[in-house]
Structures are given as structure tokens and as C-alpha cells.
Amino acid sequence: MLVKINSIAVLGVDVVRVTVEVNIASRGFPSFDIVGLPNKSIAESKERIKTAIQNSGIEFPSSKKITVNLAPAGMPKEGTFYDLAIATGIVCASKGIKPPEDSMFFGELSLDGSLRHTKGAFLAALYLEDIGLRSIFLPLNSANEAAVFTGINVYGLSTMGELVSHITGKMQLAPYKNAAIDTRSKHVSTQDSEVVGQEYAKRALEIAAAGGHNVLLIGSPGVGKTMLARMFSGMLAPLTQQESHEVTKIYSVTGKIPPGGSLITARPFRAPHHTVSYAGFIGGGNPIRPGEISLAHRGVLFMDEFTEFHKDIIEALRQPMEEGKVTITRSSMSVELPCRFLLLAACNPCPCGYLWHHKNKCKCSVPDVERYRKKLSGPILDRIDIVCRMRDFELKSPDQNVLSSHDSHGNNSEIKMVIDRIYAAHKIQEKRFDGVGTVLNSEMTNMQVGLHANLSVEAKVLLNRAVESYGLSARSYFKIVKVARTIADLGGAGDIEPPHIAEALQYKTSTL
Amino acid sequence: MFDTVKYKTRKMEPGDSFPESLYPEILRGINSFPKVLFYKGDIVTGLFDNCVAVVGSRNMTMYGRTVTRNLVSALCAGGITVVSGFMYGIDATAHASCVEFGGKTVAVMPCGIEMIHPPRQKDLYMDILQNGGLVLSEYDEEFPPCVWTYPRRNRIVAGLCKAVLVVEAGEDSGSLITAGFARKYGRRVMAVPGPVTSLVSAGTLKLIKEGADMVCSAEDLMRLLGHGKGQVIGEHFVETIENNLNKLSTKIISVLGKEPLDISMLSKILEIDIPLLSVEMTNLSLAGVICEREGMYYVS
Numbered sequence: 001m002l003v004k005i006n007s008i009a010v011l012g013v014d015v016v017r018v019t020v021e022v023n024i025a026s027r028g029f030p031s032f033d034i035v036g037l038p039n040k041s042i043a044e045s046k047e048r049i050k051t052a053i054q055n056s057g058i059e060f061p062s063s064k065k066i067t068v069n070l071a072p073a074g075m076p077k078e079g080t081f082y083d084l085a086i087a088t089g090i091v092c093a094s095k096g097i098k099p100p101e102d103s104m105f106f107g108e109l110s111l112d113g114s115l116r117h118t119k120g121a122f123l124a125a126l127y128l129e130d131i132g133l134r135s136i137f138l139p140l141n142s143a144n145e146a147a148v149f150t151g152i153n154v155y156g157l158s159t160m161g162e163l164v165s166h167i168t169g170k171m172q173l174a175p176y177k178n179a180a181i182d183t184r185s186k187h188v189s190t191q192d193s194e195v196v197g198q199e200y201a202k203r204a205l206e207i208a209a210a211g212g213h214n215v216l217l218i219g220s221p222g223v224g225k226t227m228l229a230r231m232f233s234g235m236l237a238p239l240t241q242q243e244s245h246e247v248t249k250i251y252s253v254t255g256k257i258p259p260g261g262s263l264i265t266a267r268p269f270r271a272p273h274h275t276v277s278y279a280g281f282i283g284g285g286n287p288i289r290p291g292e293i294s295l296a297h298r299g300v301l302f303m304d305e306f307t308e309f310h311k312d313i314i315e316a317l318r319q320p321m322e323e324g325k326v327t328i329t330r331s332s333m334s335v336e337l338p339c340r341f342l343l344l345a346a347c348n349p350c351p352c353g354y355l356w357h358h359k360n361k362c363k364c365s366v367p368d369v370e371r372y373r374k375k376l377s378g379p380i381l382d383r384i385d386i387v388c389r390m391r392d393f394e395l396k397s398p399d400q401n402v403l404s405s406h407d408s409h410g411n412n413s414e415i416k417m418v419i420d421r422i423y424a425a426h427k428i429q430e431k432r433f434d435g436v437g438t439v440l441n442s443e444m445t446n447m448q449v450g451l452h453a454n455l456s457v458e459a460k461v462l463l464n465r466a467v468e469s470y471g472l473s474a475r476s477y478f479k480i481v482k483v484a485r486t487i488a489d490l491g492g493a494g495d496i497e498p499p500h501i502a503e504a505l506q507y508k509t510s511t512l
Numbered sequence: 513m514f515d516t517v518k519y520k521t522r523k524m525e526p527g528d529s530f531p532e533s534l535y536p537e538i539l540r541g542i543n544s545f546p547k548v549l550f551y552k553g554d555i556v557t558g559l560f561d562n563c564v565a566v567v568g569s570r571n572m573t574m575y576g577r578t579v580t581r582n583l584v585s586a587l588c589a590g591g592i593t594v595v596s597g598f599m600y601g602i603d604a605t606a607h608a609s610c611v612e613f614g615g616k617t618v619a620v621m622p623c624g625i626e627m628i629h630p631p632r633q634k635d636l637y638m639d640i641l642q643n644g645g646l647v648l649s650e651y652d653e654e655f656p657p658c659v660w661t662y663p664r665r666n667r668i669v670a671g672l673c674k675a676v677l678v679v680e681a682g683e684d685s686g687s688l689i690t691a692g693f694a695r696k697y698g699r700r701v702m703a704v705p706g707p708v709t710s711l712v713s714a715g716t717l718k719l720i721k722e723g724a725d726m727v728c729s730a731e732d733l734m735r736l737l738g739h740g741k742g743q744v745i746g747e748h749f750v751e752t753i754e755n756n757l758n759k760l761s762t763k764i765i766s767v768l769g770k771e772p773l774d775i776s777m778l779s780k781i782l783e784i785d786i787p788l789l790s791v792e793m794t795n796l797s798l799a800g801v802i803c804e805r806e807g808m809y810y811v812s
Contacts, residue, residue: 200776203786218807349806356806361711366570366600367630389807391774462798469798487787502794503787506775 003093006104006133007070007085009077010120012288012328012335013249017131020082021069022089028065034086036070039078039287048109049087056113056160061094076332078287080108081118084137084163091164099167103135104128107142113160115139119255121146122248128152137163140176141259145252147178148245148263178262198224204388204507206418209235210425211486212440214321214343214383216306216376216509219390220357225346229302232344233269235419236300237426243298246338250290250297268299270341274308281313282320283328288335293320296341306345307375314380317343321383342442343384347376356391385442385479386507425489441486446478453481456495463501470508480504519552519641521625523652536560542671542697546650549668550625553646559616563593564737565669565694567687568602568679569712574772574803574810576602576680576712579704581609583677586730588615590739595620595672597665597686598637598647600630602679607645608636617645618672622665624655666690675700675737677727681715688715691724702727702736760784760792761801765811768802772810 002023008015032046053060068086070077084107092099099105106124108116121138125146128136135153136146143156156176157163165171201217205228208215217225239247248264251257257264272281272292283291293301303309320326324340350369354360364372429440432452438444444452455463467477484496484504493500524534525548534555539545564587568576584606587594594610596603598619610617619640623629625647628637640647650668651661666686670676670693678701681687691701701724706713720726727733760782767773767781779789793809796802803812 197780198776199779199786200774200790203790356808370632389774391776391807465798466794499787499791502791505794506790 001093001096003089003099005085005089005092005099006102006131007082007106008104008124008127008131009070009075010079010123010253010287011333012283012337013123013253013290013294014335015123015127015131016075018075018077019071020085020089021071022086022093023067023069024061024090024093025065025067030063030065032066032068034068034070036068036073037076038070038082039076041080042070042077042082045080045083045086045109048083048111049090051111052083052109052113052160053087053091055111056164058091058161058164059094061090064094066090076287079120081106081120081124083107083109084115084157084160087160088137088163088167092167095168097167100135102133103137104133105137105163107137107139107157109160115141115157115159117141117259119257120253122148122252122257125149125152125154126245126249143176144178144260144262145248145257147176148248198228198390200506201228201388201390202418204386205232205235206422207483207486207490207507208232208342208344208386209237210422210441210490211385211429211482212342212442213385213483213486214442215345215386215388216381216384217344217346217388217390218349219346220348220355220360220392221353223390223392225390226304229271229300229304229344229346231415232302233267233300235415235422236267237423238265239267239298247298250294250338254290254295256295268296269302270296270299271302271304274303274305274310276309276313278310278312278316282316282326283335283337284330286330286332288328288330288333288337290337291326293317293326293339293341294337297338299341300344301341302344302346304346306347307372311375314375318379318383345384349389356389358392381509382475384509385483387509388507421490424492425486428489428492441482441489444482444485449478449481449485453485454495455481455484455501456497458498459484459496459501462498466501466505470505472508476508480508483507519647521550521552521652523548523550524555525549536672538563538674539668539671542667544667545671546668548652549648549650550652551646551648552625553641554644555646556616556644559593559618559646560672561593562591563595563618563673565595565673565676565690566602566606566679567596567666567669567676567681567690568606569681569685569687569715570599570601571682571712572601572605572680573710573712574805574808575706575710577605578810578812580605580679583679583704583727583730583733584609584615585613586734588613590734590737591615592737592739593618595669597622597662597669597690598629598633599686600633602687604633604636606679607640611636611639611643611645614643619645619647620665620668620672621647621649621651621657622661623649623657624651624653625649626652626654627656629657662686663689667693670694670697670699673699675702677702677704677733678716678719678724679704680706680710680712681719682712683714683718685715688719691719700725700736702733704728761796764789764792764796765801768809768811772808774807775809778809 005020007018007020009018050060085105088105108118110116121142122145137155140156140158143154147154154176155173166173219225244263270292279285281291283294320339325336325338327336349355350364351372352363355362484500487500487503488496526535526540528535580602593616594606595618596606607617628634666689670690676694678687678691694701703716703719703724704727725736779786802809
């Protein structure tokens with residue numbers, strides 16, 4: 001008998017419909033073959049499926065010729081989630097039952113017949129209706145991911161046996177109800193806010209978080225760059241529902257959602273080490289998987305020791321940062337992955353790191369420093385709106401109020417105030433860009449800057465004066481207006497006034 | 513190829529006699545004078561009559577830069593030729609200030625006359641030549657700079673001048689070699705003091721301890737050179753602005769006047785929030801009262 005089961009194939013973060021055709025023939029040499037360009041993990045599924053069916057107390061048709069075809073057969077397929085579809089097909093075909101209509105079967109089998117948490121469940125549920133299906137059967141541990149969507153039937157299974165009972169009508173499964181989505185956003189812990197001093201950098205990060213501006217922190221080792229970055233992740237507004245779906249999609253595909261997990265609501269914070277490979281960073285591999293830049297989608301990509309990253313990797317950032325997506329093309333396929341992230345880069349002022357240090361002697365010659373800085377300059381600097389130089393401070397006497405100005409309690413409430421300001425600025429931007437497609441000030445096109453920036457006459461005069469005396473380029477001009485717009489939003493001001501421009505000029509990137 | 517070709521290379525030798533010898537008389541006085549000198553640019557009458565070398569560290573600080581500009585402006589006003597070694601840092605600042613203030617300057621290269629070293633100072637090189645300055649070397653063609661050509665160059669710098677002024681120098685720096693030659697040739701050695709904590713003032717302080725003349729102002733410098741009081745160009749406009757400053761600005765300037773600071777420290781000391789302080793710092797920078805370099809603020 002021939003049975004057809006619905007399934008999907010994952011391409012990047014998109015899916016295409018796949019039909020799993022199972023034929024059990026009484027004639028022919030007993031065999032079990034899977035065709036349709038399965039990869040190793042699918043080919044190996046034969047053993048899992050056979051054992052799981054047997055261990056579920058169901059007879060496996062070993063004496064028959066079993067042929068499984070994954071159609072369309074010309075597209076390479078990967079993933080352990082075909083286990084359930086193939087197993088269901090075999091059971092239905094051997095028992096002569098018609099499988100449920102409009103349903104997808106998705107999940108990896110364990111040898112004992114139970115179902116394991118499988119990556120990609122969110123994606124399968126998201127596109128279920130698009131490919132014309134209404135129900136999905138998947139592992140119980142993954143059901144919470146899929147049950148985010150209303151209008152589809154989600155059936156969580158813990159064993160293969162449950163599914164067979166359901167199909168044969170012995171026992172009716174109840175649709176899975178979504179457990180309350182964890183909407184707690186990450187809050188800054190006291191420990192994270194213990195960065196001493198560096199008020200200038202903190203303000204820079206506040207502006208960056210509010211307007212989504214890319215930041216470069218430059219400072220000697222130990223001034224608190226990494227700690228500030230950690231604090232930064234807690235300063236960001238939670239994801240909107242739309243954004244949350246986009247992020248969850250990527251995390252589901254890469255298997256980064258824990259069993260029982262659901263929507264991701266906190267903004268991602270990715271901090272790849274500088275030895276990261278090209279494919280690991282941009283995305284790639286076979287099949288194509290999202291890289292760090294996509295995992296940082298709608299969140300923060302923190303590149304510590306920015307200058308230590310391979311030149312190719314830094315250069316490769318250009319197009320994704322501009323477009324918010326990256327297209328990865330291989331001979332067999334081309335995949336588009338989203339990657340709209342905020343770049344938070346940190347580096348030393350010179351190769352040895354101690355150029356600005358009050359005590360440690362810098363061992364670098366002037367050309368050394370220039371060569372080092374050259375790595376930062378150029379196209380990538382064009383995409384950074386805020387440069388912040390962090391000096392270490394000298395503790396001159398115990399009563400100097402560098403350490404004591406904020407006790408940890410006071411500091412915490414200060415952080416809360418900052419976060420409130422950031423959220424308020426987000427609200428203002430939401431209103432401004434309603435229906436425009438832009439979300440944050442940093443994403444404004446030059447034309448939008450003209451439309452939405454609202455520069456006062458005095459601000460324009462000041463900006464023109466700055467352009468002249470600092471010799472700023474047109475690009476710098478727009479960057480400063482964008483940053484000034486965010487500063488004005490943080491202060492709740494309608495128009496950009498001279499003080500906003502003056503403050504924005506403090507973070508200009510042109511003098512690196 | 514370099515644009516230097518545009519400027520014809522000529523040479524002078526100590527034995528020249530027709531129609532008159534261009535070879536600087538003062539240089540002939542040292543025991544290891546170069547047997548030939550290549551040069552680009554024009555030797556105006558009296559160029560070598562009154563030369564002072566302004567040399568110093570490659571790792572110039574903002575302090576070194578300010579002092580160099582200030583003192584070079586006085587030298588230019590006094591009609592004194594500024595000689596230096598064209599290295600980046602104090603040397604380059606001395607040349608550049610001299611060009612800016614319309615003075616005469618001589619750059620002595622550590623490499624062949626057809627080369628610009630360091631290459632990225634090409635603009636300065638052209639500026640010197642276009643403004644009637646002179647580029648000198650005892651090596652021809654594109655002889656590369658070597659470890660040993662630098663001290664050889666320094667002997668010419670010292671030999672050309674009646675006095676050597678060291679603005680900033682590290683403990684084992686080339687500037688001290690120049691000062692050593694100057695002393696050997698009987699030239700006056702002058703040094704600018706700096707903070708005892710500064711690495712690039714260690715050398716100048718050592719010179720002062722060893723008996724070099726201390727130069728704390730343009731007045732000191734010109735008095736030591738026998739030029740009376742001397743005058744400084746371009747110091748006036750700051751004062752007029754200062755009269756119009758508000759209270760906060762005055763506070764900022766008085767704090768920065770004591771020591772350069774970054775904005776975070778300044779905010780701690782003045783107890784003013786960063787946003788407000790940032791606005792003030794930008795306004796003061798645009799007014800030219802303070803300047804920022806690599807995150808540190810200095811009074812101009």
C-alpha cells in the first residue's frame with residue numbers, strides 16, 4: 001500500500017513542502033530504502049524507526065519491501081524530524097489505515113519509541129497554514145514552540161504509541177494548549193551595573209540603545225568595556241511580537257530553544273570570539289545554517305577585540321549591516337537570512353593596549369598605532385554612529401569621589417531611570433515611523449532624515465559650523481543628525497535643538 | 513614616483529668657490545662635516561646664518577605640540593631658521609608650524625635626497641618646498657634610511673645650528689644624540705621641562721640636570737638666543753573669546769588648565785552630568801578654546 005505523509009524541508013529559515021511517500025510491497029526482496037536525496041541523518045533514521053516501532057509494541061513489516069521517497073526528490077534534505085513522518089507512513093501502510101488529512105508529522109524518534117525535542121518546530125508551525133495544512137503532530141517537548149500560533153491544531157506526543165492509538169481511533173489526543181509564554185525580560189542584575197565611573201560611555205550606550213546606533217568603544221584593557229557591554233544587553237527594550245517571531249524562527253532552526261521553550265522575548269546578545277570562522281559568523285555550511293550575525297538579529301552583536309577579528313570577517317559585515325539581511329549562495333541553493341543587529345564593537349587604542357593608560361607604558365611605535373587604527377577605518381567605520389573613548393582613571397586619594405559617588409543601591413535606581421528613558425524614546429520612534437517601515441532612528445535613510453529629523457534653525461547653524469571646523473563629510477553629517485535625533489527623543493524634545501547637536505558631536509566618528 | 517622630481521636636486525660641496533660657496537660655513541666648522549650635501553629648494557641669502565634646531569620625541573604629547581608651536585612662532589618672528597629632522601612628532605610639528613607662521617625651515621633627511629621619509633609626511637614635504645624651505649641630505653638618489661643614518665643626520669642638524677632646542681625626549685632618544693653632538697660642537701643646548709611623570713620629558717629633564725639651558729617660554733628662548741624679549745604669533749584671539757564665557761565654561765577651563773582630562777573625569781570633578789557637559793565641551797571646542805585629542809581635552 002502507498003501512503004503519503006506531509007512534511008517540510010528547511011532552507012535557511014524558510015520551508016518548502018515535502019511529501020513523504022511510503023510504499024510497502026509484498027512482492028520483491030525484503031528491504032527498507034529511503035530515496036530523495038536524504039543526508040546521513042535521514043539515512044540513519046532507518047534503524048531508529050525500525051527499533052522504535054518494534055519497541056512501541058507494533059509489528060514492523062520486515063518481510064516486505066519498504067520504499068520511502070522524499071518528494072520533490074531532486075532537493076537535498078536534512079534533519080532528524082523526518083523520523084516521525086516515515087514511521088507514521090510505515091505504520092499506516094502496513095496496517096492499511098489512512099493517515100489523518102491536512103496534518104504534518106514532525107519529530108525525532110528515540111529507540112524506545114519516545115519522541116525527542118526536535119529543532120525547527122516553530123518554523124514548521126509558522127508555515128503550516130502557508131503550505132495548506134491544519135494540524136501538526138510533534139514531540140511534547142517541542143509543542144510549546146508550535147502552540148504559539150492560534151488557528152492550527154498542535155498535538156504533543158510523548159511516544160510513538162500515542163500517535164498510533166490516535167490514528168487507529170483507540171484514543172483521541174487533545175490539542176496542546178500553549179503554556180504561558182515567558183515574557184519576563186532580562187533585568188540588569190546588580191553585578192552587571194557595577195561599572196565604576198565611565199559615565200561618558202554609559203551615556204553613549206544609553207543613546208545607542210535608544211536609537212539602535214552602532215557603537216565602537218575604544219579603551220585600554222580593564223577600563224570596563226566588556227562589563228559595559230554585558231550591562232548593555234539589559235538596557236534594551238523587549239522584542240515586539242513581530243520581532244519575537246523573527247528571532248524565534250532563527251533560534252528554532254539552530255536548535256537553540258530548550259525543550260519546553262517557547263517564544264524568545266529578550267533581545268539576543270551574541271558575543272562571538274574573534275577566532276570565529278567565516279561560515280560560523282556570516283552563516284553557511286551544508287545545509288546552510290544561520291551564523292552569529294543572524295543569531296544576533298534584532299539584538300546585539302558584541303565584537304570584543306574588534307581589531308583581532310579576521311579582515312575578511314570585518315569586511316563581510318558591510319552589506320549585512322546595510323541591508324539587515326545576508327544572502328548566502330552555494331552552488332546548490334541560495335538562502336536569505338535576516339540579520340538586523342546592533343553592532344557593539346570594542347577594541348584597544350593600540351596593539352599593546354596601554355596607549356592611554358595612566359601608568360602602564362605603551363610599547364607601540366607611532367606607525368604601529370597607525371597601522372592598528374587603519375583596521376578600524378574605512379567602510380566599517382562608516383556604519384558606526386557613535387565612537388566612545390574610554391580612559392582609565394587614576395585613584396588619587398581614597399576620598400576622591402570616583403568610587404563612592406554611587407553606592408550599589410543608588411546605581412541600580414539610576415539604571416532603572418536610564419531604561420525608562422530608553423523605553424520612552426522607543427515609543428516616540430514607534431509613533432514617528434508608524435507605517436514607514438523604519439523602526440529606529442539609526443535606520444533612517446537620508447531622505448527620512450530630512451523628513452523626520454526636525455532640526456531647529458539654531459541647530460542647523462551650529463551643525464554647519466561644526467561641519468566647517470571639523471571638516472565633516474556628508475555621511476558624518478547625517479550620522480550626527482541621527483544621533484542628535486535620538487538624544488532629543490531621550491529628552492522628549494520635538495525639535496532637535498543646539499544642545500542635542502552639541503552632545504551628538506561628542507560621539508562623532510570622524511576623528512579616529 | 514615621487515613628485516619630488518619636480519624640485520630639482522642640486523648639490524654643494526665644502527670646496528665650492530664659484531660664484532660664491534653655498535655650503536654653510538657653520539657646518540664646515542665641525543670635524544666630520546659632510547663632503548657633499550644634496551638639496552632641494554632654494555638657498556636664500558642668510559638661510560644658514562642664524563639657525564636653531566628644534567627637535568624632540570616621535571611620541572609627541574599634546575603638551576609637546578603646544579610648546580613647539582609656541583616656541584617656533586617666536587623663532588619665526590625673530591627671523592631665525594628652524595632646522596629639524598623631518599621625523600613625525602616634534603620634528604614634523606616644528607617644520608609645520610614654521611611653514612604656518614611663514615618662517616624659514618630646513619629639513620635634514622636621514623635618507624637619499626630623492627626619498628621622502630617617513631613617506632606619509634609627503635604633504636608636509638611639499639609644503640616645506642612650496643614655502644621656500646629647504647630639504648637637505650648627505651645621501652643621494654634613493655638611499656634607504658638605516659639605523660646608522662639617523663645619528664649621522666643628527667650631527668648635521670646640530671652642526672648647522674648655533675643652538676639646539678629639545679622639546680620632548682625619551683630617556684634614550686635620538687634627540688639626546690643631537691644634543692650630544694651640539695655639546696661636542698660647542699653649540700648651546702636648550703631643553704623644555706615637563707612633568708617628571710612623563711616618559712617623553714625624562715630626556716629633557718636629564719639634559720637640564722646636566723646643565724642645558726631651561727626654556728620655559730618664548731621669552732626665555734629669545735633671551736638665550738640674544739634676541740631680546742621676542743614675540744609670539746597667534747596668541748591673541750583666545751583671550752577675546754574667554755571674556756564671553758559663561759560660568760561653567762570658566763570652571764571647565766580652569767580645571768583643564770591644571771591637567772588634561774577626559775570627559776568622564778571632568779564630569780566627576782565638576783559634578784556635572786555628561787549630557788550637559790558634552791554640550792559645553794562641544795561649544796568650547798568649536799570656539800577654539802579647548803581641543804580634544806583621543807578623548808582627552810586640553811586648553812588650546
